[in-house]
Amino acid sequence: MLETAQSNDPNPIPGKRYFTIGEVAKLCDVKAHVLRYWEKEFSQISPVKRNNRRYYQRQDVLLxxxxxxxxxxxxxxxxxxxxxxxxxxxxDDQSQYKQLLRQTITELEELLESIKR
Structure with missing residues (x-):
């Protein structure tokens, strides 16, 4: 299983395309009902819904x-x-956002490199 190389992150995000709500809850250290609530509150969280199940993508986990x-x-x-x-x-907030964006780019580049190997 591919994982990003964030050594200080206790829950690195595996390199797969979709995650179940249980996996996301574990990766983000929140309960599933909190994720469902945040979906209603934050329109940016948009898991794919198939057969009455939610499938989150990497950008959802980061968000x-x-x-x-x-x-x-x-x-x-x-x-x-x-x-x-x-x-x-x-x-001040923009610099934190830029830092998060740089971290995301780094993780994606590392993921791409591991896929190329």
């Missing part, structure tokens, strides 16, 4: 981790996190 960080680590409210994700935030 959910970002939302968890905003709410639990950085002290944002739900509406504040929504505004942040909508792009309504100051330059």
């Amino acid at each position: 959910i981790r970002q939302i968890k960080s905003l709410l639990h680590d950085q002290g944002y409210t739900l509406s504040g996190a929504k505004q942040y994700l909508a792009g309504d935030h100051n330059e």
